[in-house]
Amino acid sequence: MVETEMMNAEELDASASWFVSLAASLLGTTSENYIQHKGICIEMIHLLVSCTSKVAYNSGAVGLWNSLYTLSRVYPENTDYRNRKLSRPLHEWVPLREWARLYRLEDVKMAWNVPNEKGKAVIQELLKKFFFPVMDMVRTTHVDRETMKKSFTIMSAVLTGGATCFSLPPSPLFQCPNSMLPWFNANIPNSAVFKLDMRHPSGKNVREMLADLIEETINRAETSERDLSQVLVTICSMLHYLIHTNYIDSSELASAVETQSEIFTYMTDPVHKMYPIYVYESMAYVCHMVRAAAQTELFLVFAEYTLAREAVLDNLIAALTSENTNKAKIRGALNVISKSKLAVSSSTPARIKLWRSLLEMKDVDVPSILEVYEEIGTQIGQMQKPALKHHKCKTLTEFCEKMFTKLQKAGEWSKFKSQNSIELTRKMQEQKRKNNKKAILLGNTIFCEIIDEIVWMHKGRRIDLAYFR
DSSP states (O other): OHHHHHHHOSSOOHHHHHHHHHHHHHTSOOHHHHHHTHHHHHHHHHHHHTOSSHHHHHHHHHHHHHHHHHHHOOEEOOHHHHHHHHTSOTTTOOHHHHHTOOOOGGGOOOOEEOOOHHHHHHHHHHIIIIIHHHHHHHHHSOOOHHHHHHHHHHHHHHHHHTGGGSOOOOOOOOOOTTOSSOOOOTTSOOTTOOOOOOOOTTSOOHHHHHHHHHHHHHHHHHHOSSOOHHHHHHHHHHHHHHHOOSOOOTTTTHHHHHHHHHHOOOOSSOOOTTSOHHHHHHHHHHHHHHHHHHHHHHHHHHHHOTTHHHHTHHHHHHHHHOTTOOHHHHHHHHHHHHHHTHHHHSOHHHHHHHHHHHHHOSOTTSHHHHHHHHHHHHHHHTOOOOOOOOTTOHHHHHHHHHHHHHSOOOGGGGGGOSTTHHHHHHHHHHHHHHHHHHHHHHHHHHHHHHHHHHHHHHHHSHHHHHHHO
């Protein structure tokens, strides 16, 4: 009875909170303990994630993250060495002497945690009990807001902690237009990563299913009268790991997300005119923080995948020039363009396309939009001419030709086996330079139009800007 009341309580009393904190600390154990005491660990996680209290199910999610991380990752591990030291009697080992001892670097032996088949079996059991049922429930059932927040907290813990357990879906290699070199092969084995291919019971790829689920949830949040800001922030923290391939430490966003979740307040009813001003301010603050979290994740993707910036270009242009757009969408699109420097650091055709849309956009006279518009204009005005490349340097060309003859021309390099392949490549580069010159001339014309537009706005709207400021 007490257990049932505790699980259904939104706020825990002092004794229950103490036991929850104790359980969360115990779940931060090693992979050996998860394998050896699997039943107790799974029961503790199940008890915590079944609670209604946010403190309790967050502690269960942390335990779930730690279990999947320790069972699936290769990382330095020193607990076994420390335990063997502490278990020795004091007449054999005095801690003070050990702490004062000077070690040489060559005498230090690093211990590593390496996943094994027993750990893989525990991972499968954890996913079948906590992950797949939650994902299926959110996908097939219209759950309430609190259940959705709890479900995405659990799914985020599983995805970030067990990132190496889910393989990326197959995709063709992208041909980069800026280089003649073969694209990096992501399938090269990495001995420091233990990769698994855990799939949904239906056999589908988990990452693809999560992407579809996130898209459905975002569409629901856009039309829902209830505030789902906390769910959207959790989704933002998941997106980075949904496409990430380097398997970095999954805790790098944990502190940021934890700080954000503490300052969010949510409203249960839609805004109407009778609300006092502080309600409007709170709602605007929540929307701003969700937008900031989404932009942060987007810029992380841009920083790692350079080609991803131009992939969203058409969506940004549509937000600027569409008849159905609004001022909020225009400002959001301009912020993305400004902070990611799309107007100056993308390819020449993309820049020209974007510059045209900047000239055709509406509502430029709105002060909040004009401010970002001027920032983009300043970035364009500060563009510098590219440095002169040494295409005609004979010494460099001869050296490159000697190096090229020694290269093993296999795989992607097999097309360069022909003797005239270098000459054909030079002709292609020469044609590309001619096309770039034409594009630069066109870009300069549009650039001048943008500068004229900004100057005209400064002269014609100086009174309006002074009024709003």
